[in-house]
Structure formats: structure tokens, C-alpha cells
Amino acid sequence: MLYSINWLKEYVDIEISPEELSERLTMAGLEVEECRKAEPSVKGVVTAEILKIEKHPNADRLTLCKVRSTGGEYSIVCGARNMKEGDKVALALPGARLPSGIAINKAKIRGIISEGMMCSEEELGLAQKSKGIMILPPDTPVGLDVAELLGLDDYVIDVAITPNRGDCLSIIGLAREIGAVTGSPFREISISVKEEAKDVGDYITVDLREPALCRRYTARVVEGIKVSDSPVWLKRRLELCGIRPINNVVDATNYVMLEMGQPLHAFDLEKLKGRTLVIRRAEKGETIKTIDGKERTLDEEMLLIADSEGPQAVAGVMGGEHSEVTEKTTTIVLESAWFEPSSVRKTSKKLSLSTDSSYRFERGVDIEAVGKALDRVAALVAELTGGKVAKGSIDIYPEKFTPCTISLKPERVERSLGIEVKKEEITEILKALSMRVEEKEGCLEVTPPSFRQDIKCEADLIEEVARLKGYDAIPLAMPVSTIKTRRPSPSFATRRKIASILTGQGFTEVINYSFISRQCFELCGDKDRPGVFIMNPLTEEQVVM
Incomplete structure (x- = not known):
């Protein structure tokens, strides 16, 4: 997974270089495959406000803009048409350098001096193409460094997360690990949801029929939303982590998934028949058209989310096209749930459909954080879309999580690792x-x-102590054992002698697999001694043992 260093810094102080952090994470068992600078450096670009726009006296397709920043007012010649007076923009002043390597200087354009350049997203390296200059949010203060404002001077690390560490498939998860490895305190996220609409029960009902496959299901409703493009900072973070921006609702669900590790989904409420969600097994032969536009056939082992008439999502894998959020959507149902990892894995394999959601569900998400992630995404959607969150949430949680307690003997840690580790140090590591x-x-x-x-x-606790203590602190030692000799048994000596005689007569000795094909077994098998049929043979030639 890709992680933004600037995003990680919101949850833990990182006072070492990205390269050193990568080394320390790798030594702690989280292998960093790549550490790179996110973008070429942007220097000398600041936020500014357009005070006045006039026609260029010598060119019909150019405009002359009066722009204000903390350094004063500047005359800028511009060819774009998408701005208006009062807009906040990114202003490259003389001496600025852009990602393409262009250096900005004063220049005379059709007889008028231009004292800089108003930049587009393409020129700042934020997009491959753009139709005009980048318009910043109206509440952006003037004089800010654009590179700092947009997080352009960032590093990205690519960490290979092992299947057992699903908790690290998020910004918060890796930030916890960084805190434990470096000793920096981890900062918990603060979530506040402003509930302004009617009670959630007035909008939607949920029927959980498979509690074994869905141990917790939560939902919230947000009404009065306006679906549009996401702000630049949100798009930027998603792109740095390898996610393509779509719209402000879908981007909010992906943002919280990356942040907290909890996959989420948004349904268009008006498209849900009966205004209900049913978590049930699919019927054999039932079909759903997923949001990638493909028709998929389901079976009775697959879990799905349905309304009163049919499937609306493949649970934990992908949503359905029918209830997908579009520009016309005004009210949504937000879903956050815990699905059985083995069920999601089987469904994903059968459908040949692997997604960011299924990848996380297969490795197990935090059942206790399901509701917290729902609150987080509801608050973010309301902020981005101008919507109102319904009062309360639906939270079906039949069997609450019960933590297990494990006994650890300090002397066993020393015996397993071969080094002295004091009880106090073990306690400190585990608490971290x-x-x-x-x-x-x-x-x-x-x-x-x-x-x-x-x-x-x-043993798992001992491994955690070893990770944070440092594998390099464990001394190298060759295993010591006593090699004993013994005389071969009479039968072994006889077999050796027979093999020697036969090879001397021109025969070739072969050692075969214990597995044979079904046809060979039927030809030479003993009816009184049936073979063992392999459930998952590597090839058709190795079916019977």
C-alpha cells in the first residue's frame, strides 16, 4: 500500500527522514519496497486574489488581471477564461520554479508586462490536463505557500503488508506502528457528527439475516447533498495513495477507507426499493450488474446487500450499478460493516473480482471501529456536499467483540530470543x-x-517483542547438535545391493511422485486398497495418492 508521509504526520510526529523511517519500518517487519518524493519541487508559488479583470488592449484572446498577494499587487497577462474577480488562485511570481522545470520571470506579452503567471493544475503537476487556471476554495487566505497548502512537497512510501497485518492497511494503522517504532505518541482522530435531519429510521430499515457472515452492520443517512468534484487536497491525497478521484461522495468513502482501513459504501436512497436493506445469501443463479458495468451470476454461498426487489451490492466486494451515486443523487445511505473474511475471499475468487474493499475485508477489519468509521465518513460527506446527517445510526451488532487475554512469562521471552529482556521493557513494548x-x-x-x-x-507476543526490540539485537548463533552414526539395517543393505546389481545390468533407477492420475490408478490400483483423492491437485496427473 502507498502512504503519504504528510498524511501520516497528522497522527504521529515523524522527526526522522523518510529514508530512515523506511529502514526502521523494514527492520520491524513492515518491508518498505519504495520511498520516493511525490512530486518535483514547486517553489515561489503563493495564493492570491484576483481584484480586477480587463481585456488585453492588444490581444482579443488575452486578459489583463490585477492580482493581490502579501507582497503587493501584480499585473498578470492570462489566456484562461474560467476565472472571475474575487477568485483565489495560485500565483507563480518571478523566480518561481514549476514541476516541469520552467522558471518564471517578468515578460512582455503583446506589449504589456506580465509580473508572473496564474497556474493551472497541469502546470503544478496536479493533473495531466486542465481547461483553465486552478481556482482555490474561496476561504483560502492570500500569501500562503501553495506547495505547503496542497502538500506538494511530500514523500510516498510503498509498504508490503503481510496477510496477517490487515490493521496496517490504513494511514492510522501505519501511524500506530511508526509511533511504536520511533517512540512518538500516536494521536487519536477526533470525530464529531452534526445531526440536523430527521431520525434515520424515517429513511431506511435494515434486515440482517446472516449474522454469521456479517457480525456487524451500521448505516447512516445524509440528505440534501450535491454531488460534484472533490476539493484539490482530497483528490491529491487519493492520487498519492493510488486511488482515482470520482466525485465528492465516492471520494469521501475512499478517503476514510485509506485513513481508517474500513471499507465503506454509499447507496442512492431513492433507488432502493422499499427503502430497506437486506443482508442475505444470494439465490442460485441470481444476477447483479456491478458498478464496473459487468453482469455477474451469484450462488447461494455469496453474501449480498439487497433491497425489497433484488441485489444492490456484493457484500464486501463491489456495489451494484442500479443504486450507484450519480450527479442526480440527493440522499444517500452510508454503509459500514464487518463481513466474514473467508466469505469475502471465496466470493472474490469465484467472481474473479478483487477490489480495495475485498482486499481489506479478506484480511479482517476492526469490528470495534466500524461505527467510528461510519461517523467519520458521514461528517466528511456533509462537509463536502453541504448535506445534512440524519439523527442517529442503525447499528446491528448481535455478538459483541470479547477481547482475549494471553499469559506471557518474561523468562520465556529471554529463552526464545536468546537475549536478556527485562520485564519492564517487555511491558513498555507491548503497551506501545x-x-x-x-x-x-x-x-x-x-x-x-x-x-x-x-x-x-x-508466541505471537514474543514475536512482537522481537520486532520492536530489533531483530539486529538478536545475536547470530549456529545451531549445535550431535551427529550420531549408526549401521544400516539389513533390509536397507539388501535394497542397496539389489539396486547396484540392477543398475549394473543397464536398468535405470527412478523415484516417482506419490501422486498419479486417475487413469493410471484405475489401471493398476488395488480395489481392496482405495487411493486417497486430492481435493486440490496441482495437475490432472497428480489426482490420487
């Missing part, structure tokens, strides 16, 4: 990993957090 630690009768009673589903036994 958000675990609750209590000492009881010489043992440490450790309770892992809900997002660490990979911690199940004492």
Missing part, C-alpha cells in the same frame, strides 16, 4: 503496541486491541 498489560503472579496478562486479530498466543 496499544496492548493492555497487567502483572499477575509473575506473569504478564496481555490483552491485545480489537484491531490486532493476529495476536492469538504467547
Whole structure:
């Protein structure tokens, strides 16, 4: 997964270089495959306000703009037509450098001096193409450094997350690890939802029929939304993490997924028949047209989200085209849920459909953070779209999460690692990993957090201590063992002698697989001794053992 260093810094202080951070994460078991600067440097570009726009006296297709920044007022000749007086823009002053390597200087354009350039998203390296100059939000202060405002001077690290560490498939997850590795405190996210519309029950009902496959399902409603493009900062963050921006609603769900690791989905409420969501198994042969435009046939082992008439989403994998959010959407239902990892994995494989959502659900998401992620995305959608959040949320959670407590003997840590690790240091390391630690009768009673589903036994805790202590702190030692000789058995000696005689007569000795094809087994198999048929053979030639 791709991570923005600037985004990570919102949750943990990073005082070391990106290169050193990459090295320390790799030594802690999170392999950083690449560390790169996000964009070529942008210097000398500041925010400014357009005070006046006039026609260029010597060119019909050019305009002459009077622009204000903290350094004063500037005359800018511009060929774009998408701006108006009062707009906030990115102004490249003389001496500025753009990602393309262009250096900005005063220039005479058709007889008029231009004291800089108002930049487009393309010129700032934010888009491949743009139709005009970039218009910043109206509340943007003038005089700000655009590179800092838009996070242009950023680094991106690509971390190979192992299947057991699904908790790290998010900005917050990796920030926790960075805090544990570097000793910097992790800052929790603060979420506040302003509920202004009617009660959520007046909009939608939810029927959970498969609690074994969906252990928690939550939903919120936001009405009065206006679907449009996302702001530049949001698009920028999504693109840095490898996600293509679509619109402000879909981008908000993807943003929170990247931030918190919880996949989310938005339904157009007006398109849900009966204004209900039913979490059930699919019927054999049932079909759904997913948002990628493809018709998919389901079976009874697949979990889906349906309305009163039919499927609306393949649970944990992809939404349906029928209830997709479009520019005409005004009211949405936001979904946040916990789906059984094995069920999502099987469905994804059967449909040959792997998505960012299924990738996370397959590895297990934090069931305790499902509601928190829903609140976060509801607040963000309301902010981006001007919508109003309904009062309350639907939260069906039949079987609450019960944390497990694992006993850890400090002496066993030393014996396993071969180095001295004091009890106090073990406690400090485990607490840095958000675990609750209590000492009881010489043992440490450790309770892992809900997002660490990979911690199940004492050996897992010892591995965590080794990771943060540093594998390089464990001394290299060759294994010591006693090699004993023994005389071969009579039968072994006889076999060796027979093999020697036969090879001397021109025969060739071969060692075959224990697996054979079904045809070979039927030809030479013993009816009284049936073979063992392999459920997942590598080839048709290795079906029977």
C-alpha cells in the first residue's frame, strides 16, 4: 500500500527522514519496497486574489488581471477564461520554479508586462490536463505557500503488508506502528457528527439475516447533498495513495477507507426499493450488474446487500450499478460493516473480482471501529456536499467483540530470543503496541486491541517483542547438535545391493511422485486398497495418492 508521509504526520510526529523511517519500518517487519518524493519541487508559488479583470488592449484572446498577494499587487497577462474577480488562485511570481522545470520571470506579452503567471493544475503537476487556471476554495487566505497548502512537497512510501497485518492497511494503522517504532505518541482522530435531519429510521430499515457472515452492520443517512468534484487536497491525497478521484461522495468513502482501513459504501436512497436493506445469501443463479458495468451470476454461498426487489451490492466486494451515486443523487445511505473474511475471499475468487474493499475485508477489519468509521465518513460527506446527517445510526451488532487475554512469562521471552529482556521493557513494548498489560503472579496478562486479530498466543507476543526490540539485537548463533552414526539395517543393505546389481545390468533407477492420475490408478490400483483423492491437485496427473 502507498502512504503519504504528510498524511501520516497528522497522527504521529515523524522527526526522522523518510529514508530512515523506511529502514526502521523494514527492520520491524513492515518491508518498505519504495520511498520516493511525490512530486518535483514547486517553489515561489503563493495564493492570491484576483481584484480586477480587463481585456488585453492588444490581444482579443488575452486578459489583463490585477492580482493581490502579501507582497503587493501584480499585473498578470492570462489566456484562461474560467476565472472571475474575487477568485483565489495560485500565483507563480518571478523566480518561481514549476514541476516541469520552467522558471518564471517578468515578460512582455503583446506589449504589456506580465509580473508572473496564474497556474493551472497541469502546470503544478496536479493533473495531466486542465481547461483553465486552478481556482482555490474561496476561504483560502492570500500569501500562503501553495506547495505547503496542497502538500506538494511530500514523500510516498510503498509498504508490503503481510496477510496477517490487515490493521496496517490504513494511514492510522501505519501511524500506530511508526509511533511504536520511533517512540512518538500516536494521536487519536477526533470525530464529531452534526445531526440536523430527521431520525434515520424515517429513511431506511435494515434486515440482517446472516449474522454469521456479517457480525456487524451500521448505516447512516445524509440528505440534501450535491454531488460534484472533490476539493484539490482530497483528490491529491487519493492520487498519492493510488486511488482515482470520482466525485465528492465516492471520494469521501475512499478517503476514510485509506485513513481508517474500513471499507465503506454509499447507496442512492431513492433507488432502493422499499427503502430497506437486506443482508442475505444470494439465490442460485441470481444476477447483479456491478458498478464496473459487468453482469455477474451469484450462488447461494455469496453474501449480498439487497433491497425489497433484488441485489444492490456484493457484500464486501463491489456495489451494484442500479443504486450507484450519480450527479442526480440527493440522499444517500452510508454503509459500514464487518463481513466474514473467508466469505469475502471465496466470493472474490469465484467472481474473479478483487477490489480495495475485498482486499481489506479478506484480511479482517476492526469490528470495534466500524461505527467510528461510519461517523467519520458521514461528517466528511456533509462537509463536502453541504448535506445534512440524519439523527442517529442503525447499528446491528448481535455478538459483541470479547477481547482475549494471553499469559506471557518474561523468562520465556529471554529463552526464545536468546537475549536478556527485562520485564519492564517487555511491558513498555507491548503497551506501545496499544496492548493492555497487567502483572499477575509473575506473569504478564496481555490483552491485545480489537484491531490486532493476529495476536492469538504467547508466541505471537514474543514475536512482537522481537520486532520492536530489533531483530539486529538478536545475536547470530549456529545451531549445535550431535551427529550420531549408526549401521544400516539389513533390509536397507539388501535394497542397496539389489539396486547396484540392477543398475549394473543397464536398468535405470527412478523415484516417482506419490501422486498419479486417475487413469493410471484405475489401471493398476488395488480395489481392496482405495487411493486417497486430492481435493486440490496441482495437475490432472497428480489426482490420487
